[in-house]
Amino acid sequence: MASEPHDRLIERLAHGLKPVRRRLPLRDAAILIGLGIVEIAIYIWVSGMRPDMPEAMGLMAFWWKAASLGVLAVIGGATALGALDPTRSPRRGLRGFAVAAAVAIAAGWAIDAASAGVGPLIARLDWREGLACVRAVVLLSIPALLALGLLMRRGAPTDPGGTAAAVGLTAAAWGGAVFVLACPHDDPLYVALWFAVSIAIVAWLARLVLPRLTRW
Amino acid sequence: MEEWGSLMLAAQAGNGGAYRRLLAEVRPWLLRYYARRLPPPSVDDAVQEAMIALHTKRHTYDPDRPFGPWLAAIARYKWIDRLRAMKRTAADELPDDLSVGDHEAAVTSATVLTALLGELKPAQAEVIRLVKLSGLSIEETAARTGQSASLVKVNIHRGLARLAKRLAAEPIEGRDDGE
Numbered sequence: 001m002a003s004e005p006h007d008r009l010i011e012r013l014a015h016g017l018k019p020v021r022r023r024l025p026l027r028d029a030a031i032l033i034g035l036g037i038v039e040i041a042i043y044i045w046v047s048g049m050r051p052d053m054p055e056a057m058g059l060m061a062f063w064w065k066a067a068s069l070g071v072l073a074v075i076g077g078a079t080a081l082g083a084l085d086p087t088r089s090p091r092r093g094l095r096g097f098a099v100a101a102a103v104a105i106a107a108g109w110a111i112d113a114a115s116a117g118v119g120p121l122i123a124r125l126d127w128r129e130g131l132a133c134v135r136a137v138v139l140l141s142i143p144a145l146l147a148l149g150l151l152m153r154r155g156a157p158t159d160p161g162g163t164a165a166a167v168g169l170t171a172a173a174w175g176g177a178v179f180v181l182a183c184p185h186d187d188p189l190y191v192a193l194w195f196a197v198s199i200a201i202v203a204w205l206a207r208l209v210l211p212r213l214t215r216w
Numbered sequence: 217m218e219e220w221g222s223l224m225l226a227a228q229a230g231n232g233g234a235y236r237r238l239l240a241e242v243r244p245w246l247l248r249y250y251a252r253r254l255p256p257p258s259v260d261d262a263v264q265e266a267m268i269a270l271h272t273k274r275h276t277y278d279p280d281r282p283f284g285p286w287l288a289a290i291a292r293y294k295w296i297d298r299l300r301a302m303k304r305t306a307a308d309e310l311p312d313d314l315s316v317g318d319h320e321a322a323v324t325s326a327t328v329l330t331a332l333l334g335e336l337k338p339a340q341a342e343v344i345r346l347v348k349l350s351g352l353s354i355e356e357t358a359a360r361t362g363q364s365a366s367l368v369k370v371n372i373h374r375g376l377a378r379l380a381k382r383l384a385a386e387p388i389e390g391r392d393d394g395e
Contacts, residue, residue: 005264014235017232020228020274021275086286
């Protein structure tokens with residue numbers, strides 16, 4: 001094998017080598033947490049919280065919604081940040097995300113079954129409001145999508161598809177968790193459907209676009 | 217490989233000497249890695265791409281962990297990347313009777329052709345000259361050059377693709393003069 005081009009390349013890479021700032025997953029996580037706090041503060045300042053927040057906080061469905069989305073965002077975020085290390089695969093984390101989502105939906109079903117008021121299905125799904133929720137969740141997921149996309153570009157993911165999916169799922173769950181503060185709907189059926197649609201849209205977009213933008 | 221971790225740690229701090237030594241020591245490992253997994257003409261390019269990837273992503277190496285798996289993960293990623301690229305540009309089987317009589321003088325000047333072939337890897341230029349210009353069959357060319365028949369086909373295909381790319385990027389002199 002010709003070694004001369006390799007020698008030239010080695011010389012070029014080593015010449016004038018600059019120190020690099022090592023990638024630290026904990027620092028990345030701290031950046032994301034800071035971004036989340038800023039986004040929540042700005043969102044509350046711009047849109048305000050749901051007017052019936054004190055009453056909502058007494059409902060199990062409200063806490064189910066907030067906790068489910070928060071846990072999903074944490075699992076997704078840990079998976080995505082882990083996958084930026086070339087030696088780590090996001091597949092196990094994605095399976096964990098799927099299990100957590102299934103548990104969340106099952107818990108919602110249990111809360112739904114225990115609730116007294118069961119109206120007609122179409123009325124409960126309230127598609128006009130639902131589409132507004134989808135739009136809000138997608139928009140609120142953008143800051144996390146951008147931040148994680150930049151981290152993905154700086155990192156070295158060796159499973160770009162899986163990592164992009166983890167980034168999309170995290171950003172969507174993040175957007176949903178922020179939107180919990182304003183969303184007036186606590187019906188588990190409504191939440192399960194429209195939040196799942198939002199998460200699917202953002203995850204699909206991330207899976208489609210990010211591998212191309214973060215190729216290395 | 218334990219020592220490579222220390223060298224990379226020094227490289228992350230900007231020590232060019234340590235980095236030069238690391239890359240020089242990693243190179244044979246990469247050559248062996250790709251020689252077992254890729255066709256011979258692709259090995260050099262794959263090694264260079266892996267070294268560039270290692271350089272670009274050197275900040276992702278964690279000195280608390282062994283260097284070997286990190287290097288292997290990057291090598292494997294670039295290997296898969298190259299396999300995908302090869303699939304995208306997969307060569308069609310070239311028929312043995314593709315060569316035609318020598319009529320290159322009617323198509324282009326010998327000077328231009330020689331200059332263009334000179335930009336190719338010697339193995340590619342040689343088989344193109346023998347098959348496409350001298351009219352030898354794939355088998356005859358394989359016997360003459362010592363390359364296998366499939367490698368002859370691959371080299372012809374890649375060489376022609378490179379020439380086409382080169383020609384598309386930079387027009388031949390005199391072309392605007394009505395040629």
